[in-house]
Amino acid sequence: MFSAIGLIITLALSLFVVPLAADAQHAGKVARIGYLSARSSSQPSPQLAALRQGLRDLGWLEGQHLVIEERWAEGRQERLPALAAELVHLKVHVIVATAGPAIHAAKHATNTIPIVMGSTIDAVGVGFVDSLARPGGNVTGLTLISADLMGKRLELLKEILPHLSRLAFLTNRPDPDPIGGMALVLKGAEVAAQSLGLRLHILEARNPDAIQRAFTVIAEKRAEALDVTESPVLAVHRTQILDLAAKSRLPTFFAGREGVDAGGLMSYGPNSADMHRRAATYVDKILKGAKPADLPVEQPTKFELVINLKAARALGLTIPPSVLFQADEVIK
Numbered sequence: 001m002f003s004a005i006g007l008i009i010t011l012a013l014s015l016f017v018v019p020l021a022a023d024a025q026h027a028g029k030v031a032r033i034g035y036l037s038a039r040s041s042s043q044p045s046p047q048l049a050a051l052r053q054g055l056r057d058l059g060w061l062e063g064q065h066l067v068i069e070e071r072w073a074e075g076r077q078e079r080l081p082a083l084a085a086e087l088v089h090l091k092v093h094v095i096v097a098t099a100g101p102a103i104h105a106a107k108h109a110t111n112t113i114p115i116v117m118g119s120t121i122d123a124v125g126v127g128f129v130d131s132l133a134r135p136g137g138n139v140t141g142l143t144l145i146s147a148d149l150m151g152k153r154l155e156l157l158k159e160i161l162p163h164l165s166r167l168a169f170l171t172n173r174p175d176p177d178p179i180g181g182m183a184l185v186l187k188g189a190e191v192a193a194q195s196l197g198l199r200l201h202i203l204e205a206r207n208p209d210a211i212q213r214a215f216t217v218i219a220e221k222r223a224e225a226l227d228v229t230e231s232p233v234l235a236v237h238r239t240q241i242l243d244l245a246a247k248s249r250l251p252t253f254f255a256g257r258e259g260v261d262a263g264g265l266m267s268y269g270p271n272s273a274d275m276h277r278r279a280a281t282y283v284d285k286i287l288k289g290a291k292p293a294d295l296p297v298e299q300p301t302k303f304e305l306v307i308n309l310k311a312a313r314a315l316g317l318t319i320p321p322s323v324l325f326q327a328d329e330v331i332k
Helices: 002-026 046-057 077-089 100-109 146-160 181-195 208-221 232-236 238-247 272-287 309-315 321-326
Strands: 031-037 066-072 094-097 115-117 139-141 166-171 199-204 225-228 252-254 266-269 304-308 329-331
Touching (some): 031 046, 031 077, 031 100, 066 077, 077 094, 077 100, 094 272, 100 115, 115 272, 146 266, 166 208, 181 199, 199 208, 225 238, 232 238, 238 252, 309 329
Parallel strands (some): 031 066, 115 139, 166 199, 166 225, 225 252, 252 266
Antiparallel strands (some): 266 304
C-alpha cells in the first residue's frame, strides 16, 4: 500500500524535477559572452538585437544566466585587435564576432576561446576554418557567399536599369587586406559586371573625406548607379553616402536591407539579423560543452530582395513588374 503511494508520489514529483533539471545547465554559473563589431555603438544594431533574442529563445536571460560584453570599433577597424585583446583579458566564455575584420582580430587574439562568426565572406577561402563540415580550431558559425551573390544582384540591377553601362562600386578594402575577403567580393563583382557588359569603377573609402572624394570621381566617370559593398565601416557612414547619392540622383544598391531601410533603392542578400539569431544556437551549444571544431559552419539558405518604391519615385524610376514580383518586401 505504502510502496504504491510512494511510487505515485515519486512519479508526480518527477514531472516537476525534469523541467527543473533542464534548466540546471544555467544554474550557479553566469556565462560571459564577448561581442566584437567594427560598427558604431551609436547606431541601432539589428544583429546584436537578433543575437539577444536568439539567446532568450534558448532560455539564456541576460543578468541571470549571462552577460554580454560589447566592444565596438566605431568604424575604425584598426581598433579591433585591442578590443579583441580586452575580451580575452576578461576571460569571456565565447566571442561572437560580426564580420571578417572582427573575426580576424578575435582569431589572432586567442586560439582557445571559442569564436562564433555572425557572418563573413567565404570562411574557408579566407582561412577562418578548415572546411564547412569540420571547421577545426576554435572558430565556427555562419558564412556568406557574397562573391557568388554578386551576379544575381547585378542582374536585378540591370533589370531595373536596362540601359545601365557604367557602375560605381564603393568599398573600403583594408590596406593591406589581411584576410582577402574583400578581394573575393571585388573579383566576384568584376566577373559579374563583365558578363553583363558593365564598366565597373571600383572606389575605396574609409572615412567621410574619402567618401566625398569618391563621389567626385563617380561624377567624373559618369557612373549611372552605385553598388555599396557590405562593410561595417561604410555602414557607419551610410547616411553620408545616401545623402550624396540623392544629390547626385544616383540609384543605390546594397547587399543587406539596412541600406534600403535607410533610403537606398534595392538590396539583395541574406538577412544579417537572421544569421545572428542563428549564431545564438552556436553559443548555446558551446556553453553546453560542444567544441567549435565539431560544429559545422552554416550558409544562409534564404535570400531576400527588398525594394524601396519611395526611393524609386524620387529618382523617377519605374520598377518593372518582373522585379516587384520577386521582391520579398516593398517599401512604399
